Structures are given as structure tokens and as C-alpha cells.
Amino acid sequence: MEIPTPGKYFAVFFLLITPVLLPVDSGLAQEEKKSFFRFSSNKKAKKEDKPQLGVASGAVHIPLELRDIAQDGAELISRGKWKEARELYLKMVLQAPGNPLAYANLGVAEYQLKNYTEAERNLKKSLDLNSSIAQNWMTLGLIQFERGELLLAISSLTRAIHEDPKSAQAHLYLAAVAYDYGWTNAAIKELNQVVDLDAKNSEAHFNLAMTYLGLRPPRLELARRHYETAKDLGAPPHPGIEEIMKKSSE
Numbered sequence: 001m002e003i004p005t006p007g008k009y010f011a012v013f014f015l016l017i018t019p020v021l022l023p024v025d026s027g028l029a030q031e032e033k034k035s036f037f038r039f040s041s042n043k044k045a046k047k048e049d050k051p052q053l054g055v056a057s058g059a060v061h062i063p064l065e066l067r068d069i070a071q072d073g074a075e076l077i078s079r080g081k082w083k084e085a086r087e088l089y090l091k092m093v094l095q096a097p098g099n100p101l102a103y104a105n106l107g108v109a110e111y112q113l114k115n116y117t118e119a120e121r122n123l124k125k126s127l128d129l130n131s132s133i134a135q136n137w138m139t140l141g142l143i144q145f146e147r148g149e150l151l152l153a154i155s156s157l158t159r160a161i162h163e164d165p166k167s168a169q170a171h172l173y174l175a176a177v178a179y180d181y182g183w184t185n186a187a188i189k190e191l192n193q194v195v196d197l198d199a200k201n202s203e204a205h206f207n208l209a210m211t212y213l214g215l216r217p218p219r220l221e222l223a224r225r226h227y228e229t230a231k232d233l234g235a236p237p238h239p240g241i242e243e244i245m246k247k248s249s250e
Contacts, residue, residue, distance in 0.1 A: 063096055063099065065095070066092055066095060066096055066099070066102070069088050069091060069092055069095075070092065070101075070105070072088055073085045073088040073089055073092075073105060073109075076088065077109075082109050082112040082113050083113065085105075085109050086106065086109035086110065086113060089102065089105045089106035089109050090106060092105065092106070093106055093122075098129065099129070100126040100127075100129035100130040100133060100136075101126070101133075102126075103122045103123070103125045103126035103129070104122070104123065104126040104133060104135065104136050104139075106122045107119045107120070107121075107122035107123035107126060107136070107139060108135075108139055110122060111139055111142065111143060116143050116146060116147070119139070119143055120140065120143050123136050123139055123140050123143075124140070127140075132163050133163070134160045134161075134163035134164035134167055134170065135160075137156045137157065137159045137160035137163060137170075138156070138157060138160045138167075138169065138170055138173060140156045141153045141154075141155075141156035141157040141160065141173060141174075141177070142173065144156060145173075145176070145177050145180070150177055150180060150181045151181075153177045154174065154177050154178065154181065157170055157173050157174040157177060158174065160173075161174065166197055167197075168193075168194045168197040168198040168201060168204075171190045171191075171193045171194045171197065172190070172191070172194050172201075172203065172204060174190045175187045175188075175190035175191045175194070175204075175207070178190060179211065184211065184214070184215070187211060188208065188211055188212075191204045191207055191208045191211065192204075192208070195208070200233055201233075202229075202230045202233035202234055202235045203230075203235075205226040205227070205229045205230035205233065205235075206226070206227065206230035206235050206238075208222070208223075208226040209222075209223040209224070209225075209226040209227035209230060209241065210223075210241075212226065213241070213244060220245075220248050223241075223244075223245075224245055224248075227241055227245070
């Protein structure tokens with residue numbers, strides 16, 4: 001029996017969304033917990049869904065007088081208004097030139113606007129002030145990934161995981177870069193790490209299915225298990241995978 005070649009039917013692609021750091025009453029930074037790394041299987045978020053916030057790694061503070069600006073910036077970002085958010089974060093940098101979160105959020109805004117040189121400059125400034133902010137290393141890794149600097153991206157994302165070992169997003173990003181570099185086994189290891197950290201991560205399950213199907217020979221049962229789990233978690237059926245699974249059962 002001939003197994004259809006996965007490449008005939010689908011390809012992995014990534015929509016990369018970086019976290020934004022926000023203040024809380026405790027003074028710790030926060031990240032906006034969205035689905036930062038999506039594959040083609042990911043269901044669309046409902047308009048009424050609201051982002052949940054969680055404590056980021058590294059004790060970094062936003063001065064009290066800048067918290068209104070930070071919250072306004074987060075509100076703009078939740079509506080996809082990155083240009084307006086960038087203007088607010090520029091004000092933060094001018095008012096608090098020694099604050100790492102001001103540069104970090106400006107770097108994220110510049111990244112989303114595809115101003116990669118400016119994004120990198122601000123992220124590195126933030127890291128000069130505080131090297132423990134995992135989100136900075138993640139965003140820097142994504143910029144390097146965009147430029148095709150895969151080894152640098154792997155290094156940055158590995159540092160992000162060092163700073164925040166339980167970040168499923170960082171492992172998901174690293175899986176993508178490792179896969180693109182040709183380190184398939186490393187990508188599988190990172191995707192399994194995501195599942196260990198977040199068993200309901202549909203993107204990780206879907207892409208484990210994709211990756212197992214791409215092996216020679218394909219790991220059909222593992223692929224089937226992760227694909228069915230991804231669908232149970234909300235990923236829509238994928239015609240290419242459905243055909244492969246159907247033919248493998250004949």
C-alpha cells in the first residue's frame with residue numbers, strides 16, 4: 001500500500017505572535033496569554049474571547065506613573081492597533097529610559113509592524129537592562145527566524161527556555177525553528193515538551209501529527225493519535241491528513 005506524501009496535501013506554516021508585558025498590583029511583569037504560535041489547524045478565536053494574563057519571569061517593574069500608559073497600550077494591542085500602541089510605548093521609553101519593560105513592549109510593537117531592525121535594537125536595550133525577561137529572548141528569536149538566522153534563533157529561544165522553563169510558547173517556537181533547520185527529532189522533542197506542559201495545546205498535537213507523517217517511514221499510529229487529539233481540542237479536520245489516515249486503514 002502506498003502512503004500519500006504529506007507534502008502533496010499540506011505544509012506547516014507559522015503565525016507568530018509575541019507576548020506583551022503588563023503591570024499588575026504586585027509590580028511584576030505580565031504577558032498576554034494568547035495562542036502565540038499557530039499552525040494551519042488552529043481554530044479562530046471568538047471575538048468575545050478575552051486574553052488571560054499570567055505572571056512573566058523576572059521581577060521587573062513599571063513605575064506607577066506609567067501604568068496607565070501600559071494598560072492603554074495593552075487595550076490597543078487587544079484590538080490589533082499596533083501603530084497606536086507603538087506611539088504609547090515610545091512615550092514610555094521617553095519617560096522611563098531606564099525601564100526594561102518600556103523597551104520590551106516597544107520592541108514587540110516594532111516586531112508586529114515588521115520594523116525588525118528597530119525591534120531588535122529595543123529588545124537588546126531591554127536585555128541590557130534586565131537579561132532575565134524570557135519574552136525578550138523569544139521575540140529576538142522570532143526576528144532571527146524571520147531573517148533566516150536559524151542558529152541564532154535557536155540560541156535565543158534556548159535562552160528563553162532557560163529563563164522560563166515552563167513556557168510552552170518558547171518550546172513551541174523552538175520546535176518550529178528546529179524543524180525548519182532540519183532537526184526533526186529535536187522538533188519532536190520540543191513539541192512533546194509542549195504537550196507535557198499543556199496537554200490541551202491543539203497546535204502541538206496537530207504538528208506532532210504532521211511531523212510524524214513526514215518521517216520515513218511515517219509513524220502512522222502516533223500521527224493518528226495526535227491528530228485525533230488535536231481535533232478533539234478544536235482543530236478543524238484537515239483534508240490532506242484525513243486522506244492519508246483513510247488510505248492507511250485500507
